[in-house]
Amino acid sequence: MLQVKLERDTHTYISSLPKQEPGEPDIIMSLKPAGDMSSGGSSRTALLENLQVKPERFFSLKQIHSQQVYVSGPALSSAQEGDGLVAGAHDHVLGVSVADCMPIFLFHAESRNFAVVHSGWKGTGIALQALGQFRERYGIPAEDVTAVLGPSIRSCCYQVDEARAQLFRSNWGRDSVKWRATPPAHTLLTQHSTDSKNVHNGESTGEAPFLDLLSANLHSLQQQGLGDIRFIDECTACTADLGSFRREGPEQFTHMLAIIGYIK
Numbered sequence: 001m002l003q004v005k006l007e008r009d010t011h012t013y014i015s016s017l018p019k020q021e022p023g024e025p026d027i028i029m030s031l032k033p034a035g036d037m038s039s040g041g042s043s044r045t046a047l048l049e050n051l052q053v054k055p056e057r058f059f060s061l062k063q064i065h066s067q068q069v070y071v072s073g074p075a076l077s078s079a080q081e082g083d084g085l086v087a088g089a090h091d092h093v094l095g096v097s098v099a100d101c102m103p104i105f106l107f108h109a110e111s112r113n114f115a116v117v118h119s120g121w122k123g124t125g126i127a128l129q130a131l132g133q134f135r136e137r138y139g140i141p142a143e144d145v146t147a148v149l150g151p152s153i154r155s156c157c158y159q160v161d162e163a164r165a166q167l168f169r170s171n172w173g174r175d176s177v178k179w180r181a182t183p184p185a186h187t188l189l190t191q192h193s194t195d196s197k198n199v200h201n202g203e204s205t206g207e208a209p210f211l212d213l214l215s216a217n218l219h220s221l222q223q224q225g226l227g228d229i230r231f232i233d234e235c236t237a238c239t240a241d242l243g244s245f246r247r248e249g250p251e252q253f254t255h256m257l258a259i260i261g262y263i264k
């Protein structure tokens with residue numbers, strides 16, 4: 001497991017991920033100051049123009065927090081409901097929008113196949129659907145795929161009810177839920193809390209459950225045998241220049257665009 005960092009361009013408000021090996025696809029995320037990247041909006045159009053990605057190369061979906069994955073191609077409409085895209089051609093560019101949910105980028109550099117999924121609490125497990133497509137369509141076993149887990153809301157900020165916590169814990173392992181006594185304020189630029197515990201000690205402690213999307217996805221990908229898993233250790237709710245549903249609120253949160261492809 002390798003921690004990687006988004007490199008920020010403070011002029012364009014585009015961030016990118018340094019490549020570790022030749023042949024890896026470009027991985028790019030817009031930052032909050034680049035504007036809301038909702039489908040059909042002017043910010044998204046401007047970003048793709050800036051990257052010199054022609055509209056016919058770019059694929060996105062109408063996201064619904066599902067585990068539905070599609071292969072990109074001329075017949076695929078951006079009105080199609082789903083949350084994951086596997087590239088149907090090497091020159092395609094794929095994007096999902098995120099604001100607290102985790103973008104997960106998958107690729108196999110040798111064959112130049114790649115995918116991106118939008119994985120929130122409801123859709124957790126969608127990365128496994130994309131891995132299934134890699135295997136079925138391209139004959140690439142999961143252990144040969146590289147995964148990059150993008151920024152998401154982390155357990156420092158993602159308080160949930162007990163039912164949701166229980167669901168996560170049984171599906172994605174004990175570490176996917178942290179119990180903590182004090183809910184943190186959603187203030188900017190706080191450090192990740194370090195006082196989290198993985199085990200709930202008794203019922204009347206006044207602790208609340210917090211979801212850890214990173215642990216949940218690590219757990220599921222490691223179970224599939226992936227050897228090369230990279231992650232970005234940034235909480236969207238704690239980081240001022242990232243879009244966050246919880247921090248910014250339902251009326252005005254910023255969708256960031258998470259993009260993968262051989263762009264240049």
Ligand SMILES: [Zn+2]
Nearest residue numbers: 156157235238
């Ligand atoms: Zn946080």
